[in-house]
Amino acid sequence: MHHDSEEALxxxxxxxxxxxxxxxxxxxxxxxxxxxxxxxxxDMSMAAVSKHVKILEKAKILQxxxxxxxxxxxxxxxxxxxxLDWVSIYRNFWQQRLDTLDDLITPANxxx
Amino acid sequence: MHHDSEEALxxxxxxxxxxxxxxxxxxxxxxxxxxxxxxxxxDMSMAAVSKHVKILEKAKILQxxxxxxxxxxxxxxxxxxxxLDWVSIYRNFWQQRLDTLDDLITPANxxx
DNA sequence: TCAATACTTAACCAAATGGTTGAATATCTA
DNA sequence: TAGATATTCAACCATTTGGTTAAGTATTGA
Numbered sequence: 006m007h008h009d010s011e012e013a014l015x016x017x018x019x020x021x022x023x024x025x026x027x028x029x030x031x032x033x034x035x036x037x038x039x040x041x042x043x044x045x046x047x048d049m050s051m052a053a054v055s056k057h058v059k060i061l062e063k064a065k066i067l068q069x070x071x072x073x074x075x076x077x078x079x080x081x082x083x084x085x086x087x088x089l090d091w092v093s094i095y096r097n098f099w100q101q102r103l104d105t106l107d108d109l110i111t112p113a114n115x116x117x
Numbered sequence: 118m119h120h121d122s123e124e125a126l127x128x129x130x131x132x133x134x135x136x137x138x139x140x141x142x143x144x145x146x147x148x149x150x151x152x153x154x155x156x157x158x159x160d161m162s163m164a165a166v167s168k169h170v171k172i173l174e175k176a177k178i179l180q181x182x183x184x185x186x187x188x189x190x191x192x193x194x195x196x197x198x199x200x201l202d203w204v205s206i207y208r209n210f211w212q213q214r215l216d217t218l219d220d221l222i223t224p225a226n227x228x229x
Numbered sequence: 230t231c232a233a234t235a236c237t238t239a240a241c242c243a244a245a246t247g248g249t250t251g252a253a254t255a256t257c258t259a
Numbered sequence: 260t261a262g263a264t265a266t267t268c269a270a271c272c273a274t275t276t277g278g279t280t281a282a283g284t285a286t287t288g289a
Contacts, residue, residue: 011136022130023247024123027203034210040266053248055267060246074256074265082207089208091139092201095146095194135277152236165278167237172276186235186286231289238283246275253268259261 010087013065017088020064025049026057033067034080043078122199125177129200132176137161138169145179146192155190 020026025047032038032046044054058078061067065084070077132138137159144150144158156166170190173179177196182189 011139014139015134015136018130018134019246021203022127022134024127025247027123027126030207034207041264049247050249051266052250052268056247059267071266074254076266080207080210082210085204085207089201089204091133092197092204095142095192095197096201098146098192098194131276137277153234161277162279163236164238164280168277171237183236186284188236232287233289234285234287236284236286239281240279241281242277242279244276244278247273249270249272251269254266255264256266257262257264259263 013084014087014091016060016064017066017084020060020066021088023057025054026061029054029057029061030066030080033078034082037070037077037079040076040078125196126199126203128176129178129196132172132178133200135169137166138173141166141169141173142178142192145190146194149189149191152188152190 021030028046029043032043040051040055040058043058044051047054058067058069058076062069065081067078068081070079133142140158141155144155152163152167152170155170156163159166170179170181170188174181177193179190180193182191
């Protein structure tokens, strides 16, 4: 019973589990980037960066627009939302723990 | 220079990039669980589940308390926070996109 | 003390990851 | 048309991942 959504989460979390790919996400979040531009900061071949981009693309974290021989990449953040949602479920859990700790230190506070 | 925090993110995202481990997180979030209890729902050996638990433990998503021969596992959600924070950076990005789309549909106000 | 219980560890395996280099493809430009 | 540019693809390699089974280590309890 491997739902699509589970596989999507697999791909998104796996895509984010690499420093190079997280930096690529930062770069494309700033502005549209070509593969060359994305390769420049990294001490690896363009072919390697091309693979990283493909992984992010398959995870639908990044989208590609091809114009002639140039591939322009932008953030496609809609698939980050489910990942955020998944982790967010546990926010209450640790917020509660922190709140409990906070109450011990400074009674009477407000938040959110 | 691979910061500790980058390696921590690697470990956390990698740990979450597996359906079995995500289900284990759900189970330990509900209540404290033994390895046997965590193994029961899955069609794999206890040794395999033991490995999954170790991966979650190293990522500091789960913590273990040993009492005699029984290992009790609970959620240790503090390491999920950095992961959530990382993804959250891009929430504004897609919120903005949705807002922009919204503006196109209902042009009421302007902004930068 | 002896066997069952609750685990981990070790050795192994197939498949996936993350990199390489070199060739292929397609496009731009002189 | 030829050559430079932008990028992918293919083949390869070492390491990691995710599973197995079998053996090892404590611990419990009869």
